[in-house]
Amino acid sequence: MTPEARNPCGNVTLTDRPPGQEASDAAELCHLAARHPTVHFILAHIGGGGDWLHSLAVVPRHWNVLVDLSGSGVDGGMLEACLAAVGAERLLWGTDMTMETGWAKLRYLERLLPPELLELIRWKNAARIFPPRSFPGD
Amino acid sequence: MRLDVNGFLGAYPWRRVPGTSPEALLAAMDRTGIDTAWVTHLPSLFWRDPTEGNTWLYEAADAHERLEPVPCVHPALPHWEEALSDAATRGAPAVRCDPHHFGLAPAGDEMRVLAAACGAAKLPLLMTVRLEDARQRHPHDLVPELAAASVRALLRSDPDVRLVITHADRPFIEEVHWGSTAAEQARVWWDIAWIWGPPEDHLAHLIATVGVERFVFGTGQPLRIPENAVAKLDLLDLSQRDRAAIESGNVTQGVLG
Numbered sequence: 001m002t003p004e005a006r007n008p009c010g011n012v013t014l015t016d017r018p019p020g021q022e023a024s025d026a027a028e029l030c031h032l033a034a035r036h037p038t039v040h041f042i043l044a045h046i047g048g049g050g051d052w053l054h055s056l057a058v059v060p061r062h063w064n065v066l067v068d069l070s071g072s073g074v075d076g077g078m079l080e081a082c083l084a085a086v087g088a089e090r091l092l093w094g095t096d097m098t099m100e101t102g103w104a105k106l107r108y109l110e111r112l113l114p115p116e117l118l119e120l121i122r123w124k125n126a127a128r129i130f131p132p133r134s135f136p137g138d
Numbered sequence: 139m140r141l142d143v144n145g146f147l148g149a150y151p152w153r154r155v156p157g158t159s160p161e162a163l164l165a166a167m168d169r170t171g172i173d174t175a176w177v178t179h180l181p182s183l184f185w186r187d188p189t190e191g192n193t194w195l196y197e198a199a200d201a202h203e204r205l206e207p208v209p210c211v212h213p214a215l216p217h218w219e220e221a222l223s224d225a226a227t228r229g230a231p232a233v234r235c236d237p238h239h240f241g242l243a244p245a246g247d248e249m250r251v252l253a254a255a256c257g258a259a260k261l262p263l264l265m266t267v268r269l270e271d272a273r274q275r276h277p278h279d280l281v282p283e284l285a286a287a288s289v290r291a292l293l294r295s296d297p298d299v300r301l302v303i304t305h306a307d308r309p310f311i312e313e314v315h316w317g318s319t320a321a322e323q324a325r326v327w328w329d330i331a332w333i334w335g336p337p338e339d340h341l342a343h344l345i346a347t348v349g350v351e352r353f354v355f356g357t358g359q360p361l362r363i364p365e366n367a368v369a370k371l372d373l374l375d376l377s378q379r380d381r382a383a384i385e386s387g388n389v390t391q392g393v394l395g
Contacts (some may be wrong), residue, residue: 072334074362075270075361075363076155076157076362077154077155097337098335099337099373107368108365
């Protein structure tokens with residue numbers, strides 16, 4: 001697969017997008033993240049109905065990209081794949097439009113991870129990357 | 139008592155899914171407080187003869203009393219009546235036919251004959267609207283989603299058929315329910331696996347409008363993590379009586395009643 005190619009104007013275009021994959025594609029995001037290594041980027045809505053296997057294949061070597069777990073998708077194997085791709089250190093918890101899916105993912109992660117790693121996903125990773133005073137406890 | 143009407147055993151052809159063995163499913167059930175699960179042999183849905191997985195399914199269910207088999211019946215194959223008879227003899231709570239997976243017209247002649255035979259045998263017929271979100275499916279997974287009109291047509295085709303429909307969302311359920319007569323509405327049950335909870339509150343809305351008696355607990359595990367269906371109920375402001383109805387009562391007193 002050829003994920004992306006530059007056009008003569010220097011813009012990034014995706015040339016081979018899987019069916020169902022929507023506009024904010026991981027390959028595009030990671031290309032942007034590589035150009036700005038001091039900025040944290042969030043690949044949001046990994047459970048948002050797109051091709052999460054396709055997305056997760058791109059993110060591992062982009063250390064400034066974090067993955068948020070929000071979205072209505074609660075596919076078996078998705079959370080294991082997220083952990084395998086980026087580890088607990090680069091996962092953020094979120095819900096999107098369905099609170100039960102966010103809660104279910106936390107419940108599922110409780111059995112996969114020791115408490116100290118679960119805390120990273122629950123809040124510590126977010127506290128690390130967002131500016132001071134972003135959260136009430138800051 | 140929590141009874142999951144929407145479980146699977148066996149591998150999924152389109153991606154790796156963990157926890158597909160009977161032992162893994164039982165562990166997931168322990169983790170989420172599910173006492174009993176209706177299970178189908180997942181690979182069978184993709185086989186030319188889906189009934190070839192039924193023997194394995196019966197053996198797995200015999201070996202694990204918390205698993206109840208929902209075998210496949212393919213009404214265009216010559217031995218389909220035998221598969222239906224086996225299901226009744228073996229005490230299966232329901233049979234399964236996913237017409238699009240089997241290459242059948244969902245409200246065509248074969249499905250109508252099967253619906254009538256299920257009605258006569260007093261076996262509920264279970265069908266799924268979808269197995270995965272359409273936006274993430276394998277490029278070769280081109281099976282259409284079940285249409286609400288097909289469910290209405292099957293309900294209307296035989297006065298005794300009872301349907302359990304899994305993975306339906308709010309628009310689908312409303313289209314069938316409000317397009318059916320009261321007698322037809324009373325012969326279909328919906329699992330909660332694909333209905334959104336808060337803040338959209340689709341499930342709460344449907345319980346208030348369609349009626350709590352129409353909904354049954356279903357997870358779609360292991361294709362979906364079973365924690366989701368439990369969390370959905372935990373977030374509802376439900377009486378103990380209504381929750382018990384969804385978790386098992388509507389199956390034992392409605393679907394199987």
